[in-house]
Structure formats: C-alpha cells, structure tokens
Amino acid sequence: MYDINDVEIMASKPLYKGFFKCNKLTLRHKLFSGEWSQPIQRECFERGKAAALLAYDKAHDKVVLVEQFRLGAIDSGRSPWLLELIAGMIDEGQSAEQTVIREAYEEAGLVIENCQFMLSYYVSPGGSTETVDLFVANVDSTDVQGVFGLAGEGEDIRVHVVSRTEAYEWVKTGKINNGITIIGLQWLELNHKEGLNI
Template sequence: MYDKNDVQVLNSETLYQGFFKCNKFTLKHKLFSGEWSKPIQREFFERGKAAALLAYDKEKDSVILVEQFRFGAMESKQSPWLLELIAGMIDKGEDAEEVAKREAFEEAGLVIEECQFMLSYFVSPGGTTETLDLFIANVDSTNVGGVFGLDEEGEDIRVHVVPREQAYQWVKSGKIDNAATIIGLQWLELNYKQGLNI
C-alpha cells in the first residue's frame, strides 16, 4: 500500500488568497505498476479542518438541526437554506472538540459540557484538503429554539428540534442533502439502539 512518501510535489503556487485559499500543485505519484506518473497539475481549495456536532436528546429521541443559507446549494432541488449539524472551522492551534462546543453555543445557544468523538473524514479529497471531525453530545432540547449566529460573520441561523426518526426520513427522501448531516444521522441510526454512552 502506498503512502504520502510515494508522492513528489514538484511545485506549488497560490492562485487565490482571501477568506479561503486556492493552490495549484504540480506533482507526480507512484503508479500501481511501480513506475512514476508523468507530472500532473491539480488545483486545491485549501479550507483546513472543521468540526461538527450532532446534538442529540436521548430522552426525547430528538436531534437539533440548524438551518441557514448556503450559496453553494443554489442549484439544490430543495432549497439553498439547508438543514445541517452545528459546525465550524478550526483555526490554527484550536482543538476540534472545543470548536464543536463553541459553535453549539454560537449557533444554537447550547452549553455542551461533554461530547464524544464519532469519526473523521475527508470532505471531498479530489478538490479540497478539508477534513471534518464529527462529535455527538447528549442535550436537553426542552427550551431549544430561536435564531442565532454571529452578526460579524453574516450568520442567520434558525434552530430546529426534530424527532430522530423524522430527521432520518429526511435523509432518505433527500430533504437533508449535505454530507456532514447525512453522515452524522446515519451514524446515529446505526448506533442509537446500542445505548449511546453520552
């Protein structure tokens, strides 16, 4: 099995540097034949690492989802206002779990004392280096709701408390159509019967 030592980066160039960054790489890598590939060029969206939190009320068997506008979903068959997990970008030097807890307060008014790591995955490794660490926390959803977000970040986030079964049906029907939320709700569907230790 090959690893990162079987890739040679010959050149890198920053194409754009703003809120996000785009770099162009010239590289070659080992082929399955054992030979080296010809030099190839790839542009990559450098977004960094993100953390997401599935807030789950075990007692009420409900999840907390946030709804917000996403320009990247303008071509969605549903709506560019997506139902999502709580999430945010991890700045340099930050801990993923702390980011998940901070975002829970900023986006939904939730104070999270403890959360459990679920999994980590590459968001779309053909075009971005972004990875996402996914967590789950047990919450009391009794008084949860409203509109949250930071004005300075242009956030306008509405909070929903949804029965777990309903949220999973929305995954199956395509109403929920973003990766982190689909993955988180599928993980919950596979694991909630085992008595989650959260």
C-alpha cells in the same frame, strides 16, 4: 499500500487567497505498477479543518438541527437554506472538541460540557483539503429554539428540534442533502439502539 512518501510535489503556485485559498500543484505519484506517473497539474482548494456536532437528546429521542443559507447550494434548483448539524471551522490554537462546544453555543444556544468523538473524514479529497471531525453529545432539547449566529460573520441560523426518526426520514427523502448531516444521522441510526454512552 502507498503513503505520502510515494508522492512528489514538484511545484506549488498560489492562485487565490481570500476567505479561502486555492493552489495549483504540479506533482507525480507512484503507480500501482511501481513506476512513477507523468507530472500532472491539479488545483487544490485549501478549505482547512472543520468540526461538527450531532446534538442528540437521548431522553426524548430528538436531534437539534440548524438551518442556514449556503452559497454552494444556490444553483441546486432547490432551496439554498440547508438543514445541518452544528458545525464550524477549527480556529488556530483550538481543538476540534473546543470548536464544537463553541459552535453549539453560537449556533443553537446549547451549553455542551461533554462530547464524544465519532469519526473524521475528507469532504471532497479529489480537489479539497477539507476534513471534518464529527462529535456527538447528549443535550436537553426541551427549550431549544430561536435564531442564532454571529452578526459579525453574517450568520442567520434557525434552530430546529425534530425526532430522530423524522430527521432520518429527511435523509432518506433527500430533504437533508449535505454530507456532514447525512453521515451524522446515519451514524446515529446505526448506533442509537446500543444505548449510546454519552
């Protein structure tokens, strides 16, 4: 199997730097024949690392979801307000676990003391560097409700507490249509019967 040593970055040109950044790369890579590819050019969206939390109430078999406006879904023909797991970008000097603990409080008023790493994945590796570290934590959802978020970041986030079965039904029907949440809820569907050690 090939690795990073089988790729040569020949040039990198910044195209945009704002809230996000985008670079144009000229590169070549090894082919499965063992030869090198011709130079190719690709734009790469530099999104960074994110972390997400599946807040699961084991005692009541419920999950905490958040709902917020998402610009990327505005042309979907459906609502751009999406139901999601708690998530955020990892700040410099902060771990993924610290990020989900911070975001749980900012987005849902949840105080998380312990969480368990689930998995890490690339969101869209064909053109973006973004990765997500996904965690799960046991929470008490009894009094979880309201609208949260940081006004300084333009956040307006509504909390929903729903049964695990209803949340997974929303995955199956397409009401939940974003990768982080689908992956987290599918993981829960596969693992909840094993008595999660969280």
